[in-house]
Amino acid sequence: MEEHFKDDTFLARWVAGELTEEELEAFKKSEDYLKYFKINEEAQKLKAPKFDKDAAFNNLIQQLDENNENKKVKKLLPNWIYAAAAVLLIALGIYNISHSSTRYQTDYGQQLAVVLPDNSKVQLNANSQLEFSEKSWKKTREVKLKGEAFFEVEKGESFKVLTPVGTVEVLGTKFNVISRDNYFEVRCHKGRVLVKGGQDIKTILTPGKAVRIINAKKEEWTFSKTKPTWLQGEITFNKTPLEQVIKALENQFGVSFDISKIDIKQRFTGGFPNKDLNSALKLVFTPMDISYTVKDDNTIILVNKSNKYKEAKENQ
Amino acid sequence: MISRIRSVCEKKNYEFLFKTHSESLRNFIYYKCGDLQQAEDIVQDAFIKLWNNCAKIIFEKARSYLYTIARNAFLNDVAHKKVVLKYQASTAKNITHETPEYILEEQEFALKLNKVISDLPEKQRVVFLMSRIDKMKYSEIAEITGISVKAVEKRMSQALITLRNKIGNI
Numbered sequence: 001m002e003e004h005f006k007d008d009t010f011l012a013r014w015v016a017g018e019l020t021e022e023e024l025e026a027f028k029k030s031e032d033y034l035k036y037f038k039i040n041e042e043a044q045k046l047k048a049p050k051f052d053k054d055a056a057f058n059n060l061i062q063q064l065d066e067n068n069e070n071k072k073v074k075k076l077l078p079n080w081i082y083a084a085a086a087v088l089l090i091a092l093g094i095y096n097i098s099h100s101s102t103r104y105q106t107d108y109g110q111q112l113a114v115v116l117p118d119n120s121k122v123q124l125n126a127n128s129q130l131e132f133s134e135k136s137w138k139k140t141r142e143v144k145l146k147g148e149a150f151f152e153v154e155k156g157e158s159f160k161v162l163t164p165v166g167t168v169e170v171l172g173t174k175f176n177v178i179s180r181d182n183y184f185e186v187r188c189h190k191g192r193v194l195v196k197g198g199q200d201i202k203t204i205l206t207p208g209k210a211v212r213i214i215n216a217k218k219e220e221w222t223f224s225k226t227k228p229t230w231l232q233g234e235i236t237f238n239k240t241p242l243e244q245v246i247k248a249l250e251n252q253f254g255v256s257f258d259i260s261k262i263d264i265k266q267r268f269t270g271g272f273p274n275k276d277l278n279s280a281l282k283l284v285f286t287p288m289d290i291s292y293t294v295k296d297d298n299t300i301i302l303v304n305k306s307n308k309y310k311e312a313k314e315n316q
Numbered sequence: 317m318i319s320r321i322r323s324v325c326e327k328k329n330y331e332f333l334f335k336t337h338s339e340s341l342r343n344f345i346y347y348k349c350g351d352l353q354q355a356e357d358i359v360q361d362a363f364i365k366l367w368n369n370c371a372k373i374i375f376e377k378a379r380s381y382l383y384t385i386a387r388n389a390f391l392n393d394v395a396h397k398k399v400v401l402k403y404q405a406s407t408a409k410n411i412t413h414e415t416p417e418y419i420l421e422e423q424e425f426a427l428k429l430n431k432v433i434s435d436l437p438e439k440q441r442v443v444f445l446m447s448r449i450d451k452m453k454y455s456e457i458a459e460i461t462g463i464s465v466k467a468v469e470k471r472m473s474q475a476l477i478t479l480r481n482k483i484g485n486i
Contacts, residue, residue, distance in 0.1 A: 011476040012469035015447065016454065035480050042429050043448040046403045048343045049352060056356065057334050060363055067364065112371050113325035123323070233321040275321065 015040055068115065104130045106147070108254030109274075111231075116143070120159065121152040125230055126274075127251035147251070148178045150228050153191075166197025166213055175205070176228045183244050185212040189226060214241065229271065236271035245284055246302075253277045258301040262290055324370035324378060333378050334363060340450045344460065345386055347445045348438055350401050358389045383460040401434045401445075425483075432482045440475035443468055 013019055014027060014036075027033055104124060106112045112124040117137040124130055128147020136142075141159040152174045153159045161168040163179030166186075173191020178184070186195050188205035195203045198216040205211060211220045221238055229236045235252065237245055243264035246257050252274050266288060272280035281300070285292050289305045322329050338359055345355040362385040366378060373381055433441060442461070446452045454472070458465045 009466065009469035009473055012454065012472035015472065015476070032480060035483070036476060038425070039429065039476065039479050039483065040448075042426055043433070043444070045426075046430075046445075046449050048346065048445075048449050049402060051339045051342055053335060053338060056338060056360070057331065060334065060360055063360065063364060064367055111321070111323065113323060123325075231321075231323070231326075 011036065068119070101131050101133045108250075109252050116141070118154050118156060120154045123150045123231060125149060125251070145177060145179055147180065148176070148230075150174070150176045150189075150231060166195060166201070169194040169196070174227075178244075180244065180247055183212070183214065183241075183247075185240075186210065187223060187228070189228070210238075212240075230274060233275060234271050234273050237268050239267045239269055242266045242268050242288065249280060249284065253280070255298050255300055258295075258299055261301075261303045263304065322375040324366065324373050324375055329375060330367060330370065333366070333375075333382075337379055337382055338363070340446070340452070341382055341386055343450055344383065344442065344446060345390055347401065347442045348390055350434065358386050361389055362386045380459060384462065387462070401430065403430065428483055429479070432479055435482065436475055436478055440471050440478060443471040444475035444479075447472060 010019075010023075010027075014024070019027065104112060104114050106124045106126055106128050109126050111126065114122045114124065114130060116122065116132065117134055118141060120141070122130060122143070125148035128145070128149060130143055130145055130149060132143040141153075141157065142162060143160070144162045146163065149161075151159075151161065151170075153170050155171065159170050161170075161177055163177065163184060165179055165182065165184035168175065168177055168186055170191060170193050173193060174189040175191075175193050176187040176189065178186075184197055186193060186205060187210040188207055190207050193205040195201075195205060195211055197213045198218070201213055201216075201218050203211045203218065203220065208222050208224055209220065210223055211218060213219075219239075223238060235248055237248075241264065242262070243259075245268045246259060246264065249272070250256055255277070268284065268288065270283060270287065272283045274280075281292050285302065291303050291305050293301045293303075295301060324330055324333065341362065342355045342359045345358050346352060349355065362382045365385050366373065366382060369381075433444065436444065443457055446457050446460075447454070452460075454465050454468045457468045461468070
């Protein structure tokens with residue numbers, strides 16, 4: 001009856017109820033069974049000392065706030081990347097780069113959460129760049145954005161987002177900005193947002209309203225989410241030019257598309273999950289009647305399946 | 317087929333992680349050292365590190381991360397004091413029909429058991445209490461202590477044998 005000493009996991013399995021009927025019967029007949037039974041019974045009545053979860057959480061938040069005030073912004077990239085980026089941006093003649101500015105860059109498929117000196121929060125979507133100056137933050141809240149980000153701005157003096165195509169100015173609110181080559185889109189989630197761009201384009205957005213500037217023309221529409229879907233793993237589009245949808249796929253998955261055989265000006269309404277490339281391709285291109293083939297070097301060739309494209313061209 | 321990416325940096329997710337794991341994490345360290353203050357400090361530090369690294373941690377891996385940080389923090393604390401564990405008073409009221417002598421025996425047994433558990437080697441003690449008090453499965457204990465399920469079962473069995481030997485005659 002001393003079997004439990006030969007099998008070094010016997011007692012553990014007994015406690016977990018994993019013994020066979022025979023093993024259990026045999027064990028019950030052993031001398032020590034009652035002792036083990038009693039030890040196990042008593043032990044299960046034990047309770048660890050009380051833990052005040054809410055108080056502990058409040059202490060934690062307080063500590064985090066204190067740390068945040070003393071926090072120095074961390075560099076997330078090795079120094080040589082700053083040198084390369086600096087050369088590129090100066091060459092474009094768009095920005096003035098000072099040595100005291102802070103830069104964040106996300107990679108393909110990456111998202112990053114950033115807290116600004118005044119506790120405003122920015123979530124960067126894939127392949128995007130955010131830049132601001134910590135030193136001048138107290139005087140002017142201004143960030144430069146290339147790519148896509150969702151902003152939650154603390155109330156205060158004006159807060160500006162500068163992009164190559166347009167500017168967004170807010171007083172304290174939540175909004176999503178997309179700024180890619182020649183494409184600019186702003187969605188207001190909370191508060192009021194002033195959008196300026198192109199030549200003389202000026203719009204004030206209220207929650208649920210969005211505006212995009214394509215080829216210097218303004219398009220407005222309404223949407224109904226409180227937070228952008230890309231934060232939850234899905235990227236959605238509303239009558240968005242296919243060109244931008246394809247760019248979003250490229251940024252998310254790090255692939256490139258050969259678009260020479262399709263009409264990228266078509267509009268797309270729908271969405272794709274940002275973790276699954278195969279689903280994404282299906283969801284975007286099947287409704288558009290476009291076939292896709294993957295070449296070896298991560299390039300995807302798109303071909304318009306029907307003759308609609310040819311006909312459209314011929315009818316122009 | 318939509319997959320959700322939950323960011324640890326989103327306050328509601330971070331809070332959820334705290335509400336879910338803080339108590340058992342605190343217990344885990346408490347069982348190791350018997351010092352409530354030390355346990356609470358280590359838990360807070362672990363969650364602070366979680367926040368500071370939130371962009372790099374996958375939500376589903378947060379528990380593993382927290383316990384690893386806590387274990388390492390504990391290893392760094394050199395002072396190993398004698399462990400005396402205290403438990404909340406048992407509120408079992410189902411023995412009112414028993415004799416006073418029986419009740420006294422029960423209480424003595426409980427006291428003895430408490431002492432003997434505190435005297436268990438740390439590895440056995442932690443596994444035993446995570447199983448009996450926090451009701452964790454062996455697979456969960458394996459994940460948070462960083463050892464195999466078999467190793468957990470061995471430690472659990474050893475704990476029971478040690479307890480039975482030390483508790484003497486009942």
